[in-house]
Amino acid sequence: MKTLAILGAGTAGTMMANHMRRKLKVEEWTIVIVDQNPDHYYQPGYLFMPFGIYGERDVVKPKQKFIPRGVEYRICAIDRIDPEANRVVLGCGNSIDYDVLIIATGTDISLEETEGQRGSDWQKHVFDFYTFDGARKLTERLKDWKGGNLVVNIAEMPIKCPVAPLEFTFLADWWLGKKGLRDKTKITYVTPLSGAFTKPVASRILDHLLEEKGIEVVSDFSIGEINNEEHKIVSWDEREVGYDLLVSIPTNMGSAAIERSGIGDELNYVPTDKHTLQSKVKDNIFVLGDATDLPTSKAGSVAHFEAEVLTENILSYIDERELEASFDGHANCFIESGHGKGFLLDFNYELEPVPGHFPIPKVGPFKLLGESRINHLGKLAFKYVYWHALLRAIPLPMVSHKMTRAGKQIPEVSPVAV
Amino acid sequence: MSQVTLAGVELQLDENGNLIDRSQWNREVAAELAKEEGIDALTEEHWKVLDFIAKDYAEKEAVPGMRRMNKVGGIPTKDLYRLFPGGPIKKAARIGGFPKPVSCV
Structure with a gap:
């Protein structure tokens, strides 16, 4: 028996478990998927929670429901990958020896990268909406909102779903209007980019939309610090933006297990061939979804498209054929x-x-x-x-x-x- | 696109004012580009940054971002802003003869 191990049962890992179980013979291949969290979150839904469009029940279901029969599911933290030994050491005290490994450990916000992120304002005046808990707390905070300075800030790129902060800003504009609070609220969009988006044609159109909605844009702002005492964000070149409510998109980073394994880049993303999705770490390790260092969006749609390519390429790898599918x-x-x-x-x-x-x-x-x-x-x-x-x-x-x-x-x- | 003569070299520049052909680049050109960015003289500290970008570019085919400068290059953000006031990565990339860094999606 051979073993295919999948690390992470989020969007990318779950799709791969489904694809591969259909393709690999049950009598030849064991498939194991590992994730520390038993809940599957529909992450695009976080955006809608603060405005009451989705409730908590819209965005969370048990992971087990989506993992196909014939795939062994372990709820366990991942300690580290040992590529030399073809082994994954788990936090539960055991390990998995694999023939082929798929890394789908995703990305998450890190609260340690910006000074003052976890200060006295955290979850009082400073919130995130990139986590279930963050979206829930921000929902509560917005219920008491009476007006003031609402600031949306991206700490640094790349981030998961790079358009989400813009969408939050547009939805806030609409929601505040509905509540009769828009003229009492100044909305400021503070970004490290030179415009609304990373690509020029879209950026021009979205910049125009921000202007139309009366949203002030502060660009090329590289955050150095959140000053909790004076309720302001300060850039490295000493520009300041004051807030009553800061909706922060903190630095996004790959899994700490990638760092512990010594196979990631400076943001714990795994160097990956951008067309074949084979890792640059070792031939029998493949990567997809937010865990890669690919120069495309970190988004569920990308993971979905990658999953089709990767399924083909893993089958080729197993049969010792060239990896012909190209993302x-x-x-x-x-x-x-x-x-x-x-x-x-x-x-x-x-x-x-x-x-x-x-x-x-x-x-x-x-x-x-x-x-x-x-x-x-x-x-x-x-x-x-x-x-x-x-x-x-x-x-x-x-x-x-x-x-x-x-x-x-x-x-x-x-x-x-x- | 435009053409300009700096340090005796006729240079082709793209729409951002960055060099199109890095083979035209040398330390004298860098010094002239630095002046255009408001940096009178390139010190050893500046060169440490520029050399790191060159080395990293050769490997990754991209201008390193702030975090990579910190973690891999060992150059703190504070220093980068002191050395290249305003927009350290953008300025250092231009002086180093590289294209304007594009933030990934």
Whole structure:
């Protein structure tokens, strides 16, 4: 018997367990998946909790429900990976010897990277919405909001779902308007980037939208400190923004188990071949989802597209064939823009998000890089797709892991995305 | 795109004012680019940063970010802001002859 070990039972790991159990013979391969947390969170839902659109029950279900029969599921912390010995040492005191390893340990916020993050304002005036607990506490805080300075700050890139802070800002603008508090609230969007988004065409359109909504943007702001006494954030070049409520997106980092294993980069992400998804650590280690160092979004849609490529490549690896499947960096994200509308971005390593229609050229129904009601409905419908199809690795109709250029208005000299 | 003569070399610059062809770069060009960024003289400390970027770029094909400068290069953020006031990574990349760093998505 051979063993395939999967580390992490989040979006990426769960999809791989489903894919691989279908492909590998039960009498030849044992599949083990390890995760320390028994709950599966629908992370895109965190964004909606503070505004009462989703409740806690919308975003959490037991992990066991999504792990297929024939896969051994261990609720256990991961201590470290020993690539030389092909072994994973678990926190429960035992270990797994594997033939093939899939790392899907994700990314999480770290509260240790910015001075003052965990100060006296933490979860009183300073909140995050990148964790279930954070979103829940922020929901409570917003119930008492009477107005003042609302500041949204990204500590540093890269972050999981790079559009989420913008969506939070747009939704806050809409929600405050509904509550009659918008004219009593100044919203400031403070970012380390030079504009709203990482890619130029989308950034221009989103910058314009921020301006239209009366949201002040402070750009190129590299946070040095949260000053809890004076309730302000201070950049390394000594600019200051005062807050009554700071919605902070702290530094995102890969799992500490990656650091303990000595196989990560400076943010604990695993160096990975951007096309084959084989790790640069060792041939029998593969990586997907937020745990990689790939230059594309850290998002569930990316993990979904990667899972298809990785399944093919692991099968090739096992059969000692060339790894022919190639991931193109395809990402697909809905952006909530408030007032029941949304945007849709579809892009990859080479092509930045541009206007157009998706998935059917000229028809849609979704509008790329343009605001529409159906985009918003698509985002809400996605929760159903996620729980019922995506996690179980049931293919989604018309959405391929290879990004299509059809239906996209591509500028003549296409700016190359990095 | 534009063309400019610095330190006796005719340089091609991209829309951000960064060198297009790094083979045109040398220490004299760097000194002139530094002046344009408001840095009168490049000291040993500046060179430690520029050399690290060059070494890291050769390996990763990307200008290292702040955290990588700290952790891998051993250069604290505070020092980077002192040496290259305003936007240390952007300025150091330009002076070092590299493209403007693009933040990953």
